[in-house]
Amino acid sequence: MNGQTGTGLIDGFGRVHRDLRISLTDKCSLRCTYCMPESGVPWLAKQSLLSPAEIERVVRVAAAEGIETVRLTGGEPLISPNLIEIVRRITAIEGKSGPIEVSMTTNGIRLPEFLPGLEEAGLTRLNISIDTLDPDRFRELTRRDRLIDVLAGIEAARRSALRPLKLNAVVMRGVNDDEVVDLVEFAIKHDAQMRFIEHMPLDIGHTWDRGEMVPREEILASLRQSFNLEPVPGRGGAPAELFSIDGGPATVGVIASVSAPFCANCDRLRLTADGQLRNCLFARDELDLLSALRNGASDQAVRDIFLAGVSGKRAGHGIDDPGFIQPDRGMNAIGG
Ligand code: SAM
Ligand code: SF4
Numbered sequence: 011m012n013g014q015t016g017t018g019l020i021d022g023f024g025r026v027h028r029d030l031r032i033s034l035t036d037k038c039s040l041r042c043t044y045c046m047p048e049s050g051v052p053w054l055a056k057q058s059l060l061s062p063a064e065i066e067r068v069v070r071v072a073a074a075e076g077i078e079t080v081r082l083t084g085g086e087p088l089i090s091p092n093l094i095e096i097v098r099r100i101t102a103i104e105g106k107s108g109p110i111e112v113s114m115t116t117n118g119i120r121l122p123e124f125l126p127g128l129e130e131a132g133l134t135r136l137n138i139s140i141d142t143l144d145p146d147r148f149r150e151l152t153r154r155d156r157l158i159d160v161l162a163g164i165e166a167a168r169r170s171a172l173r174p175l176k177l178n179a180v181v182m183r184g185v186n187d188d189e190v191v192d193l194v195e196f197a198i199k200h201d202a203q204m205r206f207i208e209h210m211p212l213d214i215g216h217t218w219d220r221g222e223m224v225p226r227e228e229i230l231a232s233l234r235q236s237f238n239l240e241p242v243p244g245r246g247g248a249p250a251e252l253f254s255i256d257g258g259p260a261t262v263g264v265i266a267s268v269s270a271p272f273c274a275n276c277d278r279l280r281l282t283a284d285g286q287l288r289n290c291l292f293a294r295d296e297l298d299l300l301s302a303l304r305n306g307a308s309d310q311a312v313r314d315i316f317l318a319g320v321s322g323k324r325a326g327h328g329i330d331d332p333g334f335i336q337p338d339r340g341m342n343a344i345g346g
Contacts, residue, residue, distance in 0.1 A: 088124055226266035
């Protein structure tokens with residue numbers, strides 16, 4: 011046992027962890043090139059996926075240690091058969107400062123069908139990924155002809171009460187870097203905030219090339235050709251650096267994980283669909299919560315795994331270190 015229960019998830023650099031990203035599945039309805047290969051993905055075995063009750067137990071222990079927000083992700087969380095039950099179970103958990111807030115990152119496909127149930131279960135917010143508004147590009151980028159379904163998902167989110175609504179795009183050179191202004195205008199029309207993400211080395215195929223990445227500075231320069239951008243203060247631990255657009259109230263975000271890392275303020279931990287605790291997107295080690303849970307671990311033992319994960323967290327992701335090695339798992343299995 012490492013100290014008293016409830017003393018908090020504070021790492022060796024003083025970072026307090028309040029956010030837990032939970033991947034519900036490694037499977038997906040799309041095959042985005044920066045995330046998954048077209049075929050040959052080694053899927054997680056069904057029996058290794060955490061059950062809703064196991065997820066609830068983990069969150070209950072983590073909440074007692076200071077986790078306040080949970081983001082459901084994947085793979086594609088909307089293809090998890092237990093999604094609504096999981097949202098219901100987690101939102102019923104009391105954290106240190108009230109009920110756990112649950113949000114979800116999704117590609118939006120089939121969202122219209124699930125949104126009423128998700129709202130009723132207590133989901134508070136949505137991030138929807140959309141990299142392009144062009145159907146042909148969408149098909150090339152995701153290897154599926156489903157832009158129309160993603161647009162329907164965004165429209166359903168616009169009509170819902172879930173706010174703020176955020177839209178995410180990974181910017182890629184020669185693929186969609188000429189669409190940043192159109193995407194911002196699209197987001198504003200849908201009462202949403204557009205956020206541009208730098209391409210990170212997290213694809214299963216290991217095809218990332220730093221020279222090809224469109225960095226923050228270039229994204230901002232493209233946006234400034236059409237908009238007046240002013241930095242919004244008070245970022246805290248948020249990955250996105252926000253800018254007001256033409257005096258506001260609309261804002262746009264840039265998530266510059268590679269060119270301007272925000273590791274010093276990171277408050278996030280990650281749980282994979284097969285119950286492995288990760289202290290960073292780029293971690294090479296995982297802690298096996300699944301085995302602990304299935305071998306009858308006490309709450310104290312589960313808590314100690316969280317404390318061990320936090321205490322082993324490195325200062326930064328190390329993408330620029332000469333010895334950087336990309337994680338073995340792809341983004342779909344880590345949970346973005
Ligand atoms: N399927 C859902 C979706 O696409 O929103 C949730 C999972 S996805 C892995 C979460 C986020 O990670 C998405 O916004 C996606 O664009 C982003 N992502 C995936 N691979 C990435 C990469 N190599 N670099 C940067 N962002 C990436
Ligand atoms: Fe699926 Fe999301 Fe990965 Fe695209 S980024 S393949 S939508 S998990």
